Amino acid sequence: xxxxxxxxxxxxxxxxxxxxxxxxxxxxxxxxxxxxxxxxxxxxxxxxxxxxxxxxxxxxxxxxxxxxxxxxxxxxxxxxxxxxxxxxxxxxxxxxxxxxxxxxxxxxxxxxxxxxxxxxxxxxxxxxxxxxxxxxxxxxxxxxxxxxxxxxxxxxxxxxxxxxxxxxxxxxxxxxxxxxxxxxxxxxxxxxxxxxxxxxxxxxxxxxxxxxxxxxxxxxxxxxxxxxxxxxxxxxxxxxxxxxxxxxxxxxxxxxxxxxxxxxxxxxxxxxxxxxxx
Amino acid sequence: xxxxxxxxxxxxxxxxxxxxxxxxxxxxxxxxxxxxxxxxxxxxxxxxxxxxxxxxxxxxxxxxxxxxxxxxxxxxxxxxxxxxxxxxxxxxxxxxxxxxxxxxxxxxxxxxxxxxxxxxxxxxxxxxxxxxxxxxxxxxxxxxxxxxxxxxxxxxxxxxxxxxxxxxxxxxxxxxxxxxxxxxxxxxxxxxxxxxxxxxxxxxxxxxxxxxxxxxxxxxxxxxxxxxxxxxxxxxxxxxxxxxxxxxxxxxxxxxxxxxxxxxxxxxxxxxxxxxxxxxxxxxxxxxxxxxxxxxxxxxxxxxxxxxxxxxxxxxxxxxxxxxxxxxxxxxxx
Numbered sequence: 001x002x003x004x005x006x007x008x009x010x011x012x013x014x015x016x017x018x019x020x021x022x023x024x025x026x027x028x029x030x031x032x033x034x035x036x037x038x039x040x041x042x043x044x045x046x047x048x049x050x051x052x053x054x055x056x057x058x059x060x061x062x063x064x065x066x067x068x069x070x071x072x073x074x075x076x077x078x079x080x081x082x083x084x085x086x087x088x089x090x091x092x093x094x095x096x097x098x099x100x101x102x103x104x105x106x107x108x109x110x111x112x113x114x115x116x117x118x119x120x121x122x123x124x125x126x127x128x129x130x131x132x133x134x135x136x137x138x139x140x141x142x143x144x145x146x147x148x149x150x151x152x153x154x155x156x157x158x159x160x161x162x163x164x165x166x167x168x169x170x171x172x173x174x175x176x177x178x179x180x181x182x183x184x185x186x187x188x189x190x191x192x193x194x195x196x197x198x199x200x201x202x203x204x205x206x207x208x209x210x211x212x213x214x215x216x217x218x219x220x221x222x223x224x225x226x227x228x229x230x231x232x233x234x235x236x237x238x239x240x241x242x243x244x245x246x247x248x249x250x251x252x253x254x255x256x257x258x259x260x261x262x263x264x265x266x267x268x269x270x271x272x273x274x275x276x277x278x
Numbered sequence: 279x280x281x282x283x284x285x286x287x288x289x290x291x292x293x294x295x296x297x298x299x300x301x302x303x304x305x306x307x308x309x310x311x312x313x314x315x316x317x318x319x320x321x322x323x324x325x326x327x328x329x330x331x332x333x334x335x336x337x338x339x340x341x342x343x344x345x346x347x348x349x350x351x352x353x354x355x356x357x358x359x360x361x362x363x364x365x366x367x368x369x370x371x372x373x374x375x376x377x378x379x380x381x382x383x384x385x386x387x388x389x390x391x392x393x394x395x396x397x398x399x400x401x402x403x404x405x406x407x408x409x410x411x412x413x414x415x416x417x418x419x420x421x422x423x424x425x426x427x428x429x430x431x432x433x434x435x436x437x438x439x440x441x442x443x444x445x446x447x448x449x450x451x452x453x454x455x456x457x458x459x460x461x462x463x464x465x466x467x468x469x470x471x472x473x474x475x476x477x478x479x480x481x482x483x484x485x486x487x488x489x490x491x492x493x494x495x496x497x498x499x500x501x502x503x504x505x506x507x508x509x510x511x512x513x514x515x516x517x518x519x520x521x522x523x524x525x526x527x528x529x530x531x532x533x534x535x536x537x538x539x540x541x542x543x544x545x546x547x548x549x550x551x552x553x554x555x556x557x558x559x560x561x562x563x564x565x566x567x568x569x570x571x572x573x574x575x576x577x578x579x580x581x582x583x584x585x586x587x588x589x590x591x592x593x594x595x596x597x598x599x600x601x602x603x604x605x606x607x608x609x610x611x612x
Contacts (some may be wrong), residue, residue: 144355156443
C-alpha cells in the first residue's frame with residue numbers, strides 16, 4: 001500500500017509515454033483539422049503577393065459584401081440579444097404553462113437545416129408565397145433583398161444568446177430578485193441593477209457566438225439572397241462566386257478576411273472568459 | 279444603447295449607398311458560364327447607352343444554374359432581363375408567373391438567341407483514354423462528368439446531344455438509344471447542380487476522364503486553368519445550343535426600365551455585342567462582326583437543332599426531364 005501511495009497522490013498520473021501519446025494525438029488532430037486548413041486559406045490568399053490580396057479585398061463588390069455582412073451581423077445580434085434576454089428572463093423567473101414547449105422551440109433553429117430555414121422565408125415572402133404578393137404589391141421587398149438576409153440570419157442565430165443565459169440564470173435562482181423586490185425595487189430597477197450585472201458575461205459570450213455564426217452563415221442566406229453582386233452578396237456568398245469564377249486569389253483573400261474576423265471574435269471571447277474569470 | 283446606435287448608423291450608411299446610384303439600374307439574371315462575357319458586355323453597353331441617351335446605366339448580375347435562376351425569378355427576383363441557358367427556363371417564368379407573354383421567343387431575331395453554342399468534350403492532355411466521339415463515353419471504365427439535367431441548362435443540352443447522336447448511330451431504335459444512355463450515365467460519378475460546378479469537379483478535383491461542357495465553358499477552362507493540362511475534343515456531331523434572352527415585362531414596367539432593358543438586349547445583336555460574344559467563345563449569329571481569329575476557333579461541326587429533332591422546349595422538357603420522364607427512368611436503372 002505504502003509503495004503505491006505516492007503515485008496515487010496524482011489521480012491522473014499516467015505513465016509519461018501514455019501522456020505524450022495522448023497529447024501528441026490531440027495536437028496532431030488540431031494541427032491536421034484546424035491549423036492546416038486555416039494555414040492553406042492564408043497561403044492561397046497571398047499566393048500572388050500582397051498586391052493581389054489587396055485587389056481582391058478592395059474590389060467594390062468585395063467591399064459591398066463586407067459592409068453587408070457587418071450590417072446583417074449587427075442587426076441580427078442586437079435583435080437576438082433583446083430576444084435572448086427576454087426569453088431567458090421569462091423562462092427562468094416565471095412559471096407558466098407551455099414553458100417547456102418554449103424552451104424546446106428556442107432550440108429549433110439548431111436542429112433545422114439552414115437550407116430549410118431559407119426556403120421557409122421564400123415560401124412566406126416569395127412572389128407566390130403566403131404574404132409575399134401583398135408585400136410586393138405595397139413595394140416592400142423581403143426576399144432577394146437585405147431584409148430577407150437579416151431574417152434568415154436571425155432565424156439560424158436565434159438560440160445563441162438565450163442558450164447561454166438560461167443555464168446561468170437558472171443557476172443564480174430568483175433569490176437576488178426577490179430580495180430586491182422586498183426592498184421595494186421596481187421591475188426595471190431589478191432588471192438593470194440586479195439581473196443584468198449578474199448575467200453580463202454570459203450575455204456577452206452569447207453575443208460573440210451569435211456574431212460568429214451570423215457572419216459565417218451560408219446555407220440559409222444563399223437561398224434568400226438572389227446573389228446580386230454588390231447588393232445582396234454576403235462575404236460567404238461572395239467567396240463562393242469568386243471561387244466559381246476561377247478567381248482563386250480573391251476568393252481566398254476574402255475568405256482569410258472572414259476567418260480573421262472569426263478569429264478576432266474568438267480572441268474577444270477568450271479575453272472575456274479571462275476577465276469574467278471564475 | 280451603443281449597439282443600437284451602431285446598428286442605426288449601419289442602416290443609414292447602407293441606405294445612403296442605395297440612393298447614390300446610377301440613373302438607371304438593370305438586373306440581368308443569367309446562367310453560370312456567362313460571367314466573363316457579361317462583365318465585358320455590361321461595360322461596353324454602359325458606354326454606348328451613355329453616348330446615346332446621356333443616362334448612366336448600371337447593370338447588376340446574378341449567376342447560377344439556369345433552372346435555379348428561373349425559379350428565383352418566379353419567386354420574385356426582380357430581373358429586368360433574363361439571359362438563360364435554354365428556352366424552357368424562360369417558358370417557366372411566362373407560364374408560372376405570367377411575367378412575360380407566352381410567345382416571348384418570337385420578339386427578337388433568331389428565336390431570341392443572339393449567340394449560340396454547342397456541346398464539346400474536355401479531356402485530359404494527350405487524351406489518354408482516346409475519347410473521340412459520343413460512343414466512347416458509354417465504354418466501361420470511362421469517367422464522364424456532367425451536371426444534373428434537372429437543375430442545369432447545359433446538362434440538358436448535353437443529354438439531348440448524346441441522345442441525338444445515339445438516334446443516328448442506332449437507326450432511331452429507342453431501346454438501343456436508352457441502353458446507350460443508361461451505360462453513359464453509369465459512367466457519371468457525380469452530378470453537380472450547374473455547369474461551373476462540374477468544371478470545377480473535373481478540373482480542380484481531378485475527377486473523371488471527360489467533361490461534357492458548353493463550348494465556351496471548355497475554352498474558358500482551358501484558358502484559365504491550364505492549356506497544358508487539358509484539350510478540347512470536338513465529337514462527330516453535336517447539338518446547336520440556343521441560349522435565349524428576354525425582357526421580363528412585369529418587372530421592367532414596375533421599375534420603369536423598359537427602354538434601357540430593350541436597348542440592352544438589342545445591343546447583344548449589334549456589331550459590338552457580337553464581337554464580344556465571339557471573343558468569349560460564343561458563336562455569334564453575325565460572324566461578320568466578330569474578329570476573324572475568334573471565329574476561327576470554332577470547329578466545323580454537324581449540329582442538329584432542337585426544333586428539327588425534338589420539337590419545342592415545352593414538349594422536350596415534358597418527355598425527358600419532368601418527374602418520371604426519360605432521364606428519371608434512365609437514372610433509376612443505371
